[in-house]
Structures are given as structure tokens and as C-alpha cells.
Amino acid sequence: MSNNHIASHVEKTLDKGMRYDNRKLLDFRKITLETGVSVNAEGSARVTIGDTEVLAGVKLDLGTPYPDIPDQGVMMVGAELLPMSNPKFEPGPPSIHAIELARVVDRGIRESGTIDTKKLCVKEGEKVWMMLLDLIPINDAGNLMDAFGLAALAALNDTTFPKFDSETEKVDYKEKTDKKLELSKLPIPVTVYKIGKNVIVDPLTDEEEAMDARLTVSSTEDGKLCALQKGGDITLSVEDIKKMIEIGIDKGKELRKVFESAK
Amino acid sequence: MTYSKRLDGRGFEDIREMEAKVGVVKNADGSAMFRMGKTIAYAAVYGPKDLYPKFLQDPERGILRVNYNMMPFSGMGDRVRPGPSRRSREIGMVSKNALLPVINLTDFKNAVVDVFIELPQTDAGTRCAGICAASLALADAGITMRDLVASVSIGKIGDKLVVDLTYDEEAIKDMDVADIPVAVIPSTGEISLLQMDGIISKEEITEAIEMAKRACVKINKVQVDALKKKFEVKKNE
Numbered sequence: 385m386s387n388n389h390i391a392s393h394v395e396k397t398l399d400k401g402m403r404y405d406n407r408k409l410l411d412f413r414k415i416t417l418e419t420g421v422s423v424n425a426e427g428s429a430r431v432t433i434g435d436t437e438v439l440a441g442v443k444l445d446l447g448t449p450y451p452d453i454p455d456q457g458v459m460m461v462g463a464e465l466l467p468m469s470n471p472k473f474e475p476g477p478p479s480i481h482a483i484e485l486a487r488v489v490d491r492g493i494r495e496s497g498t499i500d501t502k503k504l505c506v507k508e509g510e511k512v513w514m515m516l517l518d519l520i521p522i523n524d525a526g527n528l529m530d531a532f533g534l535a536a537l538a539a540l541n542d543t544t545f546p547k548f549d550s551e552t553e554k555v556d557y558k559e560k561t562d563k564k565l566e567l568s569k570l571p572i573p574v575t576v577y578k579i580g581k582n583v584i585v586d587p588l589t590d591e592e593e594a595m596d597a598r599l600t601v602s603s604t605e606d607g608k609l610c611a612l613q614k615g616g617d618i619t620l621s622v623e624d625i626k627k628m629i630e631i632g633i634d635k636g637k638e639l640r641k642v643f644e645s646a647k
Numbered sequence: 648m649t650y651s652k653r654l655d656g657r658g659f660e661d662i663r664e665m666e667a668k669v670g671v672v673k674n675a676d677g678s679a680m681f682r683m684g685k686t687i688a689y690a691a692v693y694g695p696k697d698l699y700p701k702f703l704q705d706p707e708r709g710i711l712r713v714n715y716n717m718m719p720f721s722g723m724g725d726r727v728r729p730g731p732s733r734r735s736r737e738i739g740m741v742s743k744n745a746l747l748p749v750i751n752l753t754d755f756k757n758a759v760v761d762v763f764i765e766l767p768q769t770d771a772g773t774r775c776a777g778i779c780a781a782s783l784a785l786a787d788a789g790i791t792m793r794d795l796v797a798s799v800s801i802g803k804i805g806d807k808l809v810v811d812l813t814y815d816e817e818a819i820k821d822m823d824v825a826d827i828p829v830a831v832i833p834s835t836g837e838i839s840l841l842q843m844d845g846i847i848s849k850e851e852i853t854e855a856i857e858m859a860k861r862a863c864v865k866i867n868k869v870q871v872d873a874l875k876k877k878f879e880v881k882k883n884e
């Protein structure tokens with residue numbers, strides 16, 4: 385079947401209030417979350433949502449701060465869409481899809497202010513921690529964005545600082561301290577899809593391909609929004625957006641419960 | 648100086664604890680995970696499938712491509728920069744050569760089989776774990792093979808030959824360390840991967856290869872068990 389046929393079939397199914405895997409339109413698949421999955425990372429997590437499986441890992445390197453913020457550490461988020469996880473992903477430099485995923489997860493974390501980058505400063509103007517968060521899919525069966533968002537938060541929460549020797553100014557990665565990375569907020573992105581006149585969350589691959597538009601809503605536990613991203617080339621009405629934001633915040637609470645119960 | 652006791656207390660011919668699982672990536676035509684101690688390798692196989700651009704096709708035999716990649720957070724210390732490096736490309740190439748002898752390429756003329764080896768966590772021996780996982784993934788994908796390939800690294804530390812080096816052993820400073828990754832086709836005892844860096848005598852390298860062959864018999868058993876586990880028919884079904 386061509387993409388158009390799949391899209392119209394998906395839409396017709398949704399019109400009847402049904403999905404290929406028997407879920408309701410606003411139900412997530414089963415979610416699992418596990419931390420400490422890669423021992424050499426300073427923090428790591430594995431999230432599965434149905435058949436989708438992703439890893440997130442944090443490395444802490446020492447580096448020099450940016451000249452305009454000499455007293456703040458650096459945070460960077462990257463996503464590598466491995467060809468292992470989906471036959472459609474090609475080897476090579478990050479695709480625009482990978483860049484968008486990484487940047488939207490990054491914005492949710494950064495703008496929520498959950499990480500105090502001033503606490504990543506070791507010596508003002510000279511040495512700061514560079515927090516490098518990498519997001520990797522193992523199997524892409526739809527909804528990488530939300531899986532990455534949850535895995536990112538869990539990996540950050542799992543992060544411990546390695547020992548820094550202030551005399552030699554070197555890091556001993558073998559010796560982990562009991563100093564954890566502190567998170568003051570719990571930002572969680574939820575992506576809401578519009579397909580025809582239906583609104584759904586946690587799409588399967590076919591549903592992703594049938595989308596008209598999507599809105600990723602990153603929210604914190606106090607119900608505030610910390611990042612938004614509209615995707616797709618079809619417009620949304622203000623009514624749509626209001627509804628999608630409500631759903632995003634609401635479903636964010638559900639995902640936050642998964643995070644809390646795994647802690 | 649003699650290396651009289653291994654850093655992690657293993658016997659000199661002991662392989663680290665092994666774990667193998669077949670069918671770990673649902674999207675792939677075949678996939679497997681192979682763990683040796685703290686080194687974990689995933690392998691996913693896609694194909695046989697059409698090969699483009701067309702001039703790359705070979706009407707006589709199929710083409711095998713192997714891609715080796717360490718995840719950015721997989722290693723001790725610095726983050727591994729994403730994307731291919733000289734090291735990862737070379738390891739991909741030698742891993743391909745290690746797997747090719749068991750594969751019947753005439754089964755998929757004009758087509759390609761892609762193997763992706765991914766390492767989420769590493770503690771030395773990554774190419775060996777990768778080859779072990781990749782041969783399982785190829786079998787899982789139903790590629791015609793005359794055997795699996797098992798692989799392990801042999802080390803020479805001081806004057807002692809040891810099986811399956813860890814990162815800590817590779818990094819020993821007060822003794823000379825040589826690292827010898829070997830891949831073996833278990834049913835024939837043929838060698839399909841042999842690399843060495845360090846200093847070693849002719850006699851020792853022969854002994855090292857014999858040790859690798861013995862170790863690979865054990866590895867092969869873990870591989871076969873994992874494959875059987877996926878494909879066994881449960882009695883009550």
C-alpha cells in the first residue's frame with residue numbers, strides 16, 4: 385500500500401474511535417523505565433513504550449565555559465537515529481528529524497530551568513562541567529519524541545558526578561562521588577497528533593506517517609509549559625491548540641508518574 | 648614481573664560471564680545481543696534487500712556491509728563523538744571479513760545485507776562481542792550460513808597469556824600488554840579474524856590462537872543456546 389492508502393486507512397480507523405492495537409485515542413502503550421543501564425555513563429536510562437525502545441546517556445566532561453557566561457556549565461543534547469532501529473534511517477550526519485528531536489528535548493529541559501547551570505561551574509571563567517546527553521533509539525515503533533523526553537529526564541536524574549581532583553585538575557571517572565545532578569523541575573514532553581479530525585497521543589509508525597500536524601507540549605509538574613513545537617505542514621486552529629495543550633499537560637502527569645515510580 | 652592473579656580474580660582461561668539473546672530489535676530482519684562481562688553488543692541485520700546505486704550490485708554474489716558504532720556514552724571517560732571514525736571503519740571492515748567466510752553470498756546475488764553493530768556499554772573486547780552478536784543476528788535473519796562465528800580476545804600480560812581482556816587489564820602500566828582479537832569458525836577451527844598489537848613471540852601467538860579456539864567452543868555453546876531459545880517449539884503449543 386502506498387503512503388496515501390495507509391494514511392486514509394489510519395484515518396478511517398480513528399474515525400471509528402479505534403486503533404490498530406486496540407487502544408483508545410488518548411491512551412499510551414505500556415511504558416517501562418529502567419536506569420543505570422550503561423555503567424560507563426554518568427547517568428543512563430532505558431525507556432520502552434510498546435515496541436519502541438530508546439536509551440539515554442549522560443557524560444560529564446570538563447571544559448571551558450562560553451565567554452559570555454563564564455560562571456555556567458554547558459548542556460548539550462544530541463540524538464543519533466541509528467539505522468539499526470529503523471530501516472528508513474540512513475547512516476551519515478544527523479538528519480533534520482534527529483536534530484528536531486534533540487532540540488525539542490533540549491528546550492524542554494533548558495527552559496524549565498530544572499538544571500542550575502551555575503552549579504556546573506568548577507572554576508569561573510576556566511573550568512566547567514559539560515553535560516552531554518545523548519538519545520539513541522534501539523527500535524523505532526513510533527513516538528520517539530516522548531520516549532526520548534522521558535529517557536532524558538530519567539538519565540539526568542540518574543547522573544552522579546565523577547571525582548574531580550582539584551590539585552591535578554583531572555577527573556577520575558572510575559571514582560564516582562555521591563554528588564547527584566539536582567533536578568528542580570520535572571519537564572516531560574508529550575506529542576499530540578492531529579489526523580483528520582482526530583486527536584491522538586503515542587502514535588504507531590503508520591499513525592505518525594498519516595499525521596496532518598503534531599504539537600509537542602513540554603510541561604512541568606506545576607502545569608506550566610516549558611517548550612512547544614508544532615510539526616507538519618497543515619494548520620491548527622486555536623481551538624485545536626488549546627485542546628492539544630490540555631492533553632499534553634494531562635498525559636505529562638501520567639508519564640511523570642512512571643518516572644516517579646521508577647525512582 | 649609476572650601476572651600471577653587476574654585483576655578480577657578470573658582464571659587465565661576464563662571468559663567473563665556471557666549472555667546472549669536473539670530477536671532484540673523488532674524492526675530488523677534479524678537481531679541479537681551479546682554480552683561479555685560489562686561489554687554489551689547489539690547487532691541488527693536488514694536484508695537481503697535491493698542495492699542502490701545500481702552499479703554497486705554484483706550479479707555473481709551478494710554484498711555484506713558491516714557498520715560498527717560505539718554509542719556516545721558507552722566508554723569510560725570522554726564521550727565518543729558520534730559518526731564514523733578511522734577506528735570504527737576499520738573494525739567494521741575486519742568484522743565483515745570475519746563473518747564473510749560462513750555466509751553463502753550466492754544466495755542473494757545483486758542484493759545487499761546490512762549489519763549494524765551497536766555498543767551501548769563497553770569494557771574491552773567490543774569487536775569480539777560485536778562479531779558474536781552479528782553472527783547470531785545473521786542466523787536470526789535466515790541468511791544461509793555454514794556455521795556461526797565466535798570471537799574472543801587473548802591477551803599477553805607480562806609473560807602470561809590470558810583469555811578475554813578487560814579494559815583494566817589492557818590499561819596495565821607496569822607490565823607489557825599485547826591484545827590479540829581472534830575469531831574462530833567453531834566447526835572447522837579456522838580463523839577469520841586475527842589482529843595483534845603488542846610484542847609477542849612466534850610460539851606464544853600459536854599458543855594464543857589455540858587458547859582462542861578453546862574459548863570459542865564455550866562461546867559457541869552460548870550462541871547456539873540463545874538461537875535455540877528463540878526458535879524452540881514449546882511442547883504445549
